[in-house]
Structures are given as structure tokens and as C-alpha cells.
Amino acid sequence: MARPDKAAAVAELADEFRASNAVVLTEYRGLTVKQLTELRRSLGGNASYAVVKNTLTKIAAKEAGIDSLEQYLSGPSAIAFVKGDPVEAAKGLRDFAKANPVLVVKGGLLDGAPLSSDEITKLADLESREVLLAKLAGAMKASLQNAVSLFAAPLSQTARVIEALRQKAEADPSILAGGAGTPAAVAEEPAAEAEAPAEATETEAPAEAPAEGTPAAEATETEAAAEATEQNEG
Known part of the structure; x- marks a missing residue:
């Protein structure tokens, strides 16, 4: 050449x-x-x-x-x-x-x-590029159909979902920021109630009369007898 x-x-x-x-x-x-x-x-x-x-x-x-x-x-x-x-x-x-x-x-x-x-x-x-693209298109079509089904849901069902979301957002505003919600606080055990102090105005119970046969009862009977003797002598 x-x-x-x-x-x-x-x-x-x-x-x-x-x-x-x-x-x-x-x-x-x-x-x-x-x-x-x-x-x-x-x-x-x-x-x-x-x-x-x-x-x-x-x-x-x-x-x-x-x-x-x-x-x-x-x-x-x-x-x-x-x-x-x-x-x-x-x-x-x-x-x-x-x-x-x-x-x-x-x-x-x-x-x-x-x-x-x-x-x-x-x-x-x-697989060839055309086959892969066809599979990708099929997958995208299926995803779009799912989205259409969601948007085509009855208005009553959609309204219930929106109302439930609204109530949840009112209880936990963090949902509106895209979060999963604020975790619920762990309830603490109530502290033991302090015993109420005795009321200062509480009236003390009256002392009971001495029972018959006790030394106090005998002393009272002796004093009564002495008073009666003095009255007779007088």
C-alpha cells in the first residue's frame, strides 16, 4: 500500500x-x-x-x-x-x-x-437497551396507575383521611413539618400524697368518766360521804 x-x-x-x-x-x-x-x-x-x-x-x-x-x-x-x-x-x-x-x-x-x-x-x-427501557416504562406506568387510583378515591374517603390528619396535626404540630410525630411522653408515677396535718381546730375528745371500781371513783365516793356527814352535824 x-x-x-x-x-x-x-x-x-x-x-x-x-x-x-x-x-x-x-x-x-x-x-x-x-x-x-x-x-x-x-x-x-x-x-x-x-x-x-x-x-x-x-x-x-x-x-x-x-x-x-x-x-x-x-x-x-x-x-x-x-x-x-x-x-x-x-x-x-x-x-x-x-x-x-x-x-x-x-x-x-x-x-x-x-x-x-x-x-x-x-x-x-x-438485555438490550430497548428491552430495559420497555421494562422501565412499564414500571413507571404501574406507578402512575397506582397514583391515579389514589387520586380517584371517593371524596368521602378522602375527606375522612384529611380530617383524621387535621386532628392528628392539632395534637402534634410536628407532623406538619414532615416528621413522624412527637413521641408520647412517658407517664410518671404520681408522687405519694403527703399526709394532711391534723387540723388545729380539731376538738379533742372529752375525757371519759372514770369507771366504777377504779381508785378515782372510790375517791369521789369518799368525798361525797364526808360532805354529807358535815351537813348532818351542822
């Missing part, structure tokens, strides 16, 4: 490396032109597949700031340049290699990070 042609080929490959978010290096030894055409179709619309010369590809990779592909650049080489979802291209390569074992996936890059052939196979086992 003439030097100007080589320079143009290197520049083109370097541009492909820069523009691609993923690249996969393969060995296509034994594939026919028809099979190569079939392989290009299996990669999807966001990937291209080009047969390359190893020497020029090494130079182009270095110009693009890539230094991890040199180990794969031996034998008949072809590169899949992916500009979009890499899962679709990885699935195409995996499925084609199953039907055509002469295709060998060597390794590649994904967003600048090196990928081994095993990692590319694992990438092919993932």
Missing part, C-alpha cells in the same frame, strides 16, 4: 476508534465473503464490521490513545466498531459464532475499558 493510502487508512481507523463507544476484535479466518456479509447484518444498525491490517491498526489505536488492543492484533483480523448499544452487537457476534465456529472473538473495549472474550459473551447475555 502506498504511503498516502496508508496514512489515509490509519486516519480513518483512528476516527472509528474515537467515534465508537465499543470495539470488538475478531479473527475471521475461514469465513467466506457471503458469511462476512451475513455477519455485518447480524450486528445491527449501530455497528460496522471491517477487515483490517494489524500494523496499520496498531498505529491508529495509538493515535486514538488506545494501548490495550495490541495483544489481539495477530492473524487475520476484523473489527466491529459499535456506535450505540453494545449489547445488540455482542449478541450478533455470539449467535453468529455459534453457527460459524471459525469466527473467533478475541477481545475489545467498552467505553475505554478493556474487555476479554468472556466478558463480551457476558455482555451478550444482558
